[in-house]
Amino acid sequence: MRVPETYSLLVLARIGNMFNAFISYAWRDNEPFPGNDEGWVSIFVDGLRVLLNRELPSAFPQGSIWRDDEQLRGSDHISDTIRDRLHQSWLFVPILSRSWLNSTWCQDELDIFIGLHGPKSGRIFPIWMEPVEGLSELFGKMSKYKFWYEDKNKQSRIRWFPYPNHTDHEYGHILQDLARDMGARLQLLAEEEESLIFPDGQHCVLINGGDNDWELMQAVARHLDEEYGIGYALPPRQDASLNETEMERDLCDKLSVCNNVLFVYDKGPERQVQQHITETLRIIRRSEYPPPLNITLCLPHGRQFGFKPSHMRVFQCSGPRLEDCARQLAQVLA
Template sequence: MPSYIPNYKNDIFISYAHVDNEPFPGADAGWVTTLVSALKKSLAQKLGRADGYTLWMDHQLRGHQPVNSDIYAQLQESATLVFILSTGYLASKWCLLEFYTFLSQVNQDSGRLFMVEYEPVRAEEQLPEVKKLLNYPFWQRDDNTGEPRTLGIPKPHPDRDQGYYQQLNKLATELANKLKQLQAEAPPIEEVKDEFAEQLRLAEAKKSRFSDEKATIQHEINSLINQYNSISSSLRLPNLPQSNIQLLKNQLFQIETHIDQLKIKLTQVDAELKLAQVELRKLYLEKEIQQLVKQHEFISASLQSPHFPAATAKVLNEQIQQVEKQRDHLTMELAKLNQEMNQRYNQPSQKVTDLKKSRLKADQEIIKQKIDELTQQHHMISVSLVDRNLSADSKESFREQLYQIESAIEALEVQMGQINNELNLF
């Protein structure tokens, strides 16, 4: 879905403490999730369409987990920040990290930060930066006790929580107005060609092609094995004519030859498939390293901001160390993959080589056997030609047979020479 504001991935980033989103008894969803769902509907009405803007909210992480590279990327590419201020939010160093990281990107007076007050916060605990921000209190004090009550618990009620819907409408209205303003002020859309996506598409297609080819060859081999077993069973039948036996043996030889050829091809395709898998993994690694480098630069730049409290800056420094460690680990893995790819490109598969040599030697023995058989036939016919009682027609027939045998032997010797040359290459 395209964003409402050009050159941003997210129009809105929701920052909240997960402790504030635990569903109460009687509620189907957490308080934050319910609020965001209602906000989406209200924004859709004010902007004119439900799919006209993008909102990012993390549903996966829990409060004790650090901000990961994906969240940094989402923050970088967000136009506005809606944060749910609460005791839990202020107690979470990761929530504060999101807040100050976004604040370091924009001017404090930009009107791009929207503070939803989940509950009142004591003045001494309040963030000094929020004084100038647009705020939307979703709580009221009880008329009798004076105690604060968060509106919409366990879930919003139209009669009891009118203040909830008033604040929701105010938030949606001012957020929609800010989005419209940012859209009007945005520079023309930058058309960026996603080279990684294209490389990934080609790599996936290559992997898929070799995977399909491997499956096809394996299926063909299995079919030939079934044929071979069937013919072998036929050879065991009693009283089988000699001519049929020879025919079946020839078929077995042809099947064996075909299977050997397919096995060689299968090994080659399997090697190509593994190489394609390595190339694909290499692409993902390179992309991940790029993201980590970008994240490192982003955090380093954020640290230059005067907004960060010392405790949050400490967290950022820890994050930088983690990013550097992860980046170095992936860089080492990438180097190993590059080395593996070079080996696969430059060195033929030993298994393929062994299969080829085995097949050539088998062909060599078969040709040698055929030459011996033809030589014996040639000798027998030559002896028969010496018989003085042979008619002229018989002699002519024998001479023709000798010529055919000699031609066949010459052809086989040529094949033998080619095989010897191929074997000498190994």
């Protein structure tokens, strides 16, 4: 599975703008029992949020689970806010109960989510709060996380209801299983998003350097494209009549669709190349969801360079042409 450090900025931005899960539940199932501050659904979501955070890389927003706790449902139809949250959620978690099954709003939430992703998307994680007839018609063979059991008298009992029972360790085990399965699915969805941007393991490299190495940058770009099928982006020339803000905007836009950055240094000037590296790192780090992109510096064999961030690769080309760094980078990305 792809480690989070290699997600592109574009995918990380999408992850950051989405909720990990939408909780669909009936209000009656979250009424606090006398003496309790929270209802069953609230306690369940609090626990799931903590466990899911442990399963996800830091690239995912922590605690990003949405549920309607302000009664946003309209009297006759789903509100625009709930509809928007369904569009913005990766996963759908229905709290299945008799009240849920009898709720028009809950059914509408399910219909909207299935309409967005289909019935077999693997994005729905049903929570079986209590025994309910008719679930097979709605959810087929989907895994249902069963939070009820039968006691010795064959009576159904909801775990942690009416009061949280911290001696009931099975509740925590089921919740852990749910969080692990959801975490795995979320990371797979991020993988799928990445593959849409870089299909079949393809890459896009932002190539930058000093003013005196513009022709070298173009030559490296041609080699990457023609010989190795690797996409590239070049910055505008310094004489392109762009102001500082426009230059920075151009760099941000190109970083958002690249998963590698290559700096070339031959004639430099060195200080300008260092400034480009610093500016790139600054943009990445101030991003709301910053990934350390794969950053590489290419320079002639034996040449000294006075700046090296800890995670930056350095290629020293021993061949007659500095364009050889295209071959070295292609080998690393293969």
